[in-house]
Amino acid sequence: MILRFWGVRGSIAVPGLDTSRYGGNTSCVELTAPGVASLVFDCGTGARALGRALLARPERELHLLFSHFHMDHVFGFPFFAPIFAPSFETTVSAPAFHPDGAKDRLARYLNGVFHPLRLPEVPGHINYDAIRPARPFERGPWEIVGFALNHPGGACAYRATMDTPSGRRSVAYVTDTAPLSRPGEGIAGGGLPTGRESQFIDFLRGADVVVFDTMFTLPEYLEKMTWGHSYPEYAVAVCDAADVKTLYLFHHAPDATDADLDMLGEYWAGHTRVRVRVAREGQEVNLEG
Numbered sequence: 268m269i270l271r272f273w274g275v276r277g278s279i280a281v282p283g284l285d286t287s288r289y290g291g292n293t294s295c296v297e298l299t300a301p302g303v304a305s306l307v308f309d310c311g312t313g314a315r316a317l318g319r320a321l322l323a324r325p326e327r328e329l330h331l332l333f334s335h336f337h338m339d340h341v342f343g344f345p346f347f348a349p350i351f352a353p354s355f356e357t358t359v360s361a362p363a364f365h366p367d368g369a370k371d372r373l374a375r376y377l378n379g380v381f382h383p384l385r386l387p388e389v390p391g392h393i394n395y396d397a398i399r400p401a402r403p404f405e406r407g408p409w410e411i412v413g414f415a416l417n418h419p420g421g422a423c424a425y426r427a428t429m430d431t432p433s434g435r436r437s438v439a440y441v442t443d444t445a446p447l448s449r450p451g452e453g454i455a456g457g458g459l460p461t462g463r464e465s466q467f468i469d470f471l472r473g474a475d476v477v478v479f480d481t482m483f484t485l486p487e488y489l490e491k492m493t494w495g496h497s498y499p500e501y502a503v504a505v506c507d508a509a510d511v512k513t514l515y516l517f518h519h520a521p522d523a524t525d526a527d528l529d530m531l532g533e534y535w536a537g538h539t540r541v542r543v544r545v546a547r548e549g550q551e552v553n554l555e556g
């Protein structure tokens with residue numbers, strides 16, 4: 268089982284000399300395994316390169332899961348090659364009450380105004396499915412469950428588990444979200460988790476890898492508490508409590524330069540419970556190594 272980061276940035280793509288090592292593309296993460304259809308979390312600008320890579324592989328099926336429909340998570344959708352390949356079958360899943368929930372939202376973007384193409388004109392086969400956070404579902408061999416996050420308009424985390432030749436492996440994709448407790452309360456306050464945090468910790472418990480929105484520093488979070496993003500200390504505290512093996516800090520701020528992200532990685536390198544890494548575009552994580 269391999270995790271690949273195709274886009275690790277939050278809010279807006281930031282190509283440039285200052286971001287060339289960690290990458291400037293927005294959220295797109297792939298979870299794959301030999302001979303099975305990949306899971307793709309979000310379709311930010313990183314999805315363009317992923318789409319080209321998918322076309323070069325033999326599989327003709329994939330499962331696309333949206334955390335939510337803010338632009339940094341959907342901008343790459345009409346530039347994602349599989350949806351233009353008639354041989355490809357894509358299943359789009361997102362939290363909704365009706366299977367057409369995701370379709371309706373994507374159709375507001377691909378409507379001839381914000382993009383020249385209208386969604387019904389897309390030539391590939393796209394199926395839509397509505398999922399409910401906390402209600403498990405399956406996609407091929409992947410066992411998946413969602414968790415409702417703390418973000419304006421809502422967002423959904425996903426945990427995907429699969430039996431591999433090396434044993435059972437589990438990855439959680441957690442973006443975009445503010446802490447689930449207020450400053451000074453629960454895990455954020457250095458105390459016992461609140462009720463909602465306990466559910467969150469159960470959701471993440473024992474995961475091999477957690478990819479977590481840490482766009483803000485703690486002072487930035489305190490200034491922008493309603494914006495719906497976390498900070499590294501919170502992600503680390505939650506993952507420590509959940510006995511997660513490796514945490515990837517993700518959804519980097521547009522202003523975070525390569526030097527800033529190097530410093531962030533160095534700061535957390537010595538943390539002894541969960542292993543903390545900074546997600547980098549193009550990075551491949553082998554969960555069976």
Ligand SMILES: [Zn+2]
Pocket residue numbers: 277278294337339340443518
């Ligand atoms: Zn975002």
Ligand SMILES: [Zn+2]
Pocket residue numbers: 335337418422443
């Ligand atoms: Zn968002």
